[in-house]
Amino acid sequence: MSVAGRAPRRSAAVRPLDGSPEGDGPMLEGGVQGAGRGGGRPQHRARRWTWRVAWGLALAVVVALPWWGRAVLQRLDFFHVRIVEVQGARYLDPAAVVHRLDVDSLHSVWDELAPLAQRLRTDPLIRDVTVDRRLPGTLVVRLTERTPVAFVATGNGLQLRDAEGNVLPIDPSRTPVDVPVLASPDTAVLRLLGELRTSQPEFYSRLSEVRQGGPNELIFRLYATTVRTGTDVNAQRFGDLKLVEDDLAQRDQRAVELDLRFRDQVIARLP
Numbered sequence: 001m002s003v004a005g006r007a008p009r010r011s012a013a014v015r016p017l018d019g020s021p022e023g024d025g026p027m028l029e030g031g032v033q034g035a036g037r038g039g040g041r042p043q044h045r046a047r048r049w050t051w052r053v054a055w056g057l058a059l060a061v062v063v064a065l066p067w068w069g070r071a072v073l074q075r076l077d078f079f080h081v082r083i084v085e086v087q088g089a090r091y092l093d094p095a096a097v098v099h100r101l102d103v104d105s106l107h108s109v110w111d112e113l114a115p116l117a118q119r120l121r122t123d124p125l126i127r128d129v130t131v132d133r134r135l136p137g138t139l140v141v142r143l144t145e146r147t148p149v150a151f152v153a154t155g156n157g158l159q160l161r162d163a164e165g166n167v168l169p170i171d172p173s174r175t176p177v178d179v180p181v182l183a184s185p186d187t188a189v190l191r192l193l194g195e196l197r198t199s200q201p202e203f204y205s206r207l208s209e210v211r212q213g214g215p216n217e218l219i220f221r222l223y224a225t226t227v228r229t230g231t232d233v234n235a236q237r238f239g240d241l242k243l244v245e246d247d248l249a250q251r252d253q254r255a256v257e258l259d260l261r262f263r264d265q266v267i268a269r270l271p
Contacts, residue, residue, distance in 0.1 A: 074108040078136055081107045085134075088143035091170045091177075092125055097141060101131075109133040125168055149193040150182040150210070161185070163194025180204075180221075183211035188231070189218065195235035203238050217261070229260040240266050 073079055081103050086094040100123060101116055113131045120129045120141070128144040148160040148168050160168045160177060165187045170177060182189060189210055196204040209221040213228060220227040227241065237260055244266045248255055255268040 074110045076108075079108050079110055080105050080137060081109055081139055082137035084139045084141065086141045086143065088145065091145055091148075091168070091175050092123070092143065093174075097123075097143070101139075101141065103139065109135065109137060109139060113139075124166060125170070147194075147197070148177055148179050149190060149197055150179050151177075152182045152185045152190075154185065159185075161190055163191050163197075165190050178205075180207040181209045183209070186212075192233070192235060196238060199235045200238045203241065225255060226257045227260065228257065233260060244268055 082105060084098045084101060084103065086092075086097045089097060097120065100120055102119065103111075103116065110133070113133065116139070117129050117131045120126055120131070120143075125145055126143055127146045130142045132140045132142070134140055146162045146164075146166060146168055148170060149163050150161055151158040152161050158181070160170050160172075160179070161182075162168060165185065180193070182193070193204070193207075193210070196207075206222045207220060208223065209219075211219050211221075213219040216231045218229050218231055218233065220229065227238075229237070240260070241258055244258065245255070248268065253270060256271050257269040259267040259269070
């Protein structure tokens, strides 16, 4: 480490013997004329510029780190993938997720993650997914699955579908699915069932079947009650059913059919 030299010691000004005028600055010992108060400024400026250059180089290294730093870290065995953690998988088999991810212990957690997430989005059961790294050697996969709302009767048997009508490849023998049966693939009814599942979960959990009734009529089969509605019914309208059922229960009665086809009314048919 270099040490800056000590500035020359000042002495009183000495008038030359030949009578010549004094110099601009005081004379130093040994007959050398000093530079006055500004004598130390060049060194100070040089040190200041040295620090500026050092800070500039450090900043350049930090800015460039995402480009060259990742390339270096990818080569280190310490950051090779050892664990893949799958979160949010209810219907998907985590092992199938890892298989589709197609990574092994030769891959680094510093590899690009966006292609891995895009690879998983090709699965019809995955609505959205993120892939993050947890150092030193773990990939964390967070899934948002598509949720089935009905078994739909088709010429090829029953198909599980979500509220958007997507066919979901779920194996009910591996993962139990408790959803109503829809007699035909009606996208409007599927969308309604999705809204009921979110806003009226108690009613939705009681549903066993939904089918077309007469013209502009839907029939919702509960465990022990039938609900009739128009095809233009919305999810909020089903909230009126609970008020009627609670009122009947207080009188120790139960309806076999509840009719929502009439505006602002619920007609209860008793046994």
